[in-house]
Amino acid sequence: MAQACNLDDLTKKKCVPCEGGIPALSGAQAQDFLKALPGWMLAEDAKSISKQWLMKDFVAAVELIGDIRNVAEADDHHPDLHLTGFRKLSVELSTHAIGGLSENDFILAAKIEKLPKELKKA
Secondary structure, three states: OOOOOOHHHHOOOOOOOOOOEEEEOOOOHHHHHHHHOOOEEEEOOOOEEEEEEEEEEEHHHHHHHHHHHHHHHOHHHHHHHEEOOOOEEEEOOOOOHHHEEOHHHHHHHHHHHHHOEEEOOO
């Protein structure tokens, strides 16, 4: 099992195909990976991670969705995306084939984290 690393290390990795047959990360392992991902949250059951952004406007939210689509397709690992209130964008990641989290989820989260975002100003 790969060890947790920093955001830049994660973004240099590529997701590997997962068809099951490997154990999901434990809650403790997931917490170690989360240290590299500011603002990302581990679900109570430790089977997914998520983050939410309040975007500048609808267009900024949809543009970020397009950017997420591009990195997700490049790594063949796809998040759940939720756009509500026209600018509140949530991303949720898990590895469905194993019913929990794999390193792939943290790799993709790091790549999403690095994408430019037009956030609502306070």
